[in-house]
Amino acid sequence: MPSHLFADRPAPQPPERGTVDALITQTRRLRGGLDAVRREALVDDDDAQGRWQRALCDLAAHQLDDLGCHLGQLREGLTAEEEDAAALTAEASPRDESSPPGEADGGSLLSRVGSAEWNLLTDEVSWSQELFEVFGRSPENGGMSLDELPTVVFAEDQALLTAMVTACLVDGRPIDGEFRIVRPDQGVRTLHMMGEPVLDSDGCTASMWAVLRDVSELRRSQRAVRESRDSLQHERRIAQTEHRLAVELQEAVLPPWRGSLRLPHGGPGALDIAAHYLPSASSALIGGDWYDALELPDGSSLLTVGDLTGHGVTATGAMAMLLGALRGMAVAGLEPGPLMGHLNQLLEQTVQPALGSAVCCRYEPARRRLTWSQAGHPAPLLFRDGTGHPLGAPEGVLLGATHAAAYGQAELTLRAGDLLVLHTDGLTRQNAWGDTQQRGLLDLAPLFDGARSAQDCVRMIVEEFGERAREDDACVLAARIGS
Incomplete structure (x- = not known):
């Protein structure tokens, strides 16, 4: 979780518990309704329009799952009581056979979001239990330092990660970006990292905190939406071209x-x-x-x-x-x-x-x-x-x-x-x-x-x-x- 010290603004006050409870209830209700829509939206794989609609349903499901996760953390913090609430949320929104493949790979909602803090003065690294699960790393091995982190990052994304961390530590800029990692089980995950530098009393950077979210399934759903939409548009262009050719041929004959x-x-x-x-x-x-x-x-x-x-x-x-x-x-x-x-x-x-x-x-x-x-x-x-x-x-x-x-x-x-x-x-x-x-x-x-x-x-x-x-x-x- 983030430190109480921020680079450019004071820590905001949390909203009232009752307000968050109401939002969680609304999210559960939406998730249950969406599951019903997804079950009714079983279509032939050859139907481009149906594939696009199904992909949109899957994307909305991932978005609601992430929203439920964040609201749960906001309400209780990372406690055992919150995990019980998350379990109740999962029961209220049961999966069915139409759920997209790989959704279970990310674990529970809470295990897809973790936090970390790197102390620049003591070299101490603090990872939450959820972050170890995101990286597939044993807590016995401890959290990875900022120097070690690029070793599990895709080669194409290492320069991006280095640039984000450098901008945060040197220029005091907040971090907001994504990169891909390879877990010890060879699984590839896409992480969204948000963080800020933490300043000491003299205004110097003392540490850096970050929240890392596993957005692999979300990005996969977004890709499916784009691909199915592109496929639908392609088929529509083909149909329009075929119709024009057929009309021209008919008029000629x-x-x-x-x-x-x-x-x-x-x-x-x-x-x-x-x-x-x-x-x-x-x-x-x-x-x-x-x-x-x-x-x-x-x-x-x-x-x-x-x-x-x-x-x-x-x-x-x-x-x-x-x-x-x-x-x-x-x-x-x-x-x-x-x-x-x-x-x-x-x-x-x-x-x-x-x-x-x-x-x-x-x-x-x-x-x-x-x-x-x-x-x-x-x-x-x-x-x-x-x-x-x-x-x-x-x-x-x-x-x-x-x-x-x-x-x-x-x-x-x-x-x-x-x-x-x-x-x-x-x-x-x-x-x-x-x-x-x-x-x-x-x-x-x-x-x-x-x-x-x-x-x-x-x-x-x-x-x-x-x-x-x-x-x-x-x-x-x-x-x-x-x-």
Whole structure:
């Protein structure tokens, strides 16, 4: 404990015992509440956010333990009665399996704080029993002198310790710093040293006192907080970068047109087309949904929507590959059924396995003939005369699900004024079983009947479904048959 003589100020009067007792009670209550929070904060080691929160809990626990230790010393001094109180504190704040490793290495709360005084006139060294425990040194060997102390200090920290001691003894400056020691059992501990010179009646330095606190676990917790915080920030930066790349890739791949599109550009039976992409409400990453409309060399038009599993750059990159292949095969003249078979084969051979669903339609304006195929995808909806219904789906499994799968195709003749709505299942999936519910879309049939354009129809769909909490991204494409 410090001497009653100080270099630059008189010894302060201790606070009243009742005040300290109240602080100790509050500390115990906080420690117990924190233990409950730590038990509830069991997280997966792969969760960076959870690791950071757990590290903060551990750091707060060490801080409260140290606070309890110092308040106990302040209340009673280093007596047997204080050690009994510390034992009661430990019982009031029991450890559980979630306590950080190594916490027991520092011993009880009181054994982590010790005091020393070095008399410069008599060379007498006085260490408290707790300081011997901190250093792992037997009291029979006596306390270490200021000259001996650097022998157990890390080589990198010896100059710092020497500078602190010299400044205290020569310049009368207080000591406040940390250094690492190696105990006889080869354990490494970090000590925080606070001390002051003690002056004689002539104002000369007679001795130096210090309080040394083992802060190894505290510093370990602080490092864990920093590392977990840095890891979380790193993962967030990666996620932000991936999101930006996925958005840029999606914007580069999806059709550049906005608003309405007319295909083909002349002649009867042309299509008035509009589409929209709706991001997921539950994921920050872009999914693999797509929509497309393309005029083919023979004057027919390609309409397609689809969805690949996954999110982020991987899913968006696979979508770009698949959509590029689909466009190329459609331009080459492949019918929707065989086209789906080739897409299935392509997805099977990708480096990153994935599943996909898609619907592909080929529309011939001269005959208003629609030929279409699907791969595990919701069928297009046909709206006519104020009512709507899904088209009867031909055979077709998910892309990438079965080797050499066969895909059928269906044909029907459309009428002027008919409206086709193609969408991915993320638009209308509402129940816990993952079933696609199209009733909400079909209920919009009377509104569609009075719409002036396909763009108006898409706007109605977005107003109806855009604010819903979707688990996945969604695309919708509307095509109205011209006269």
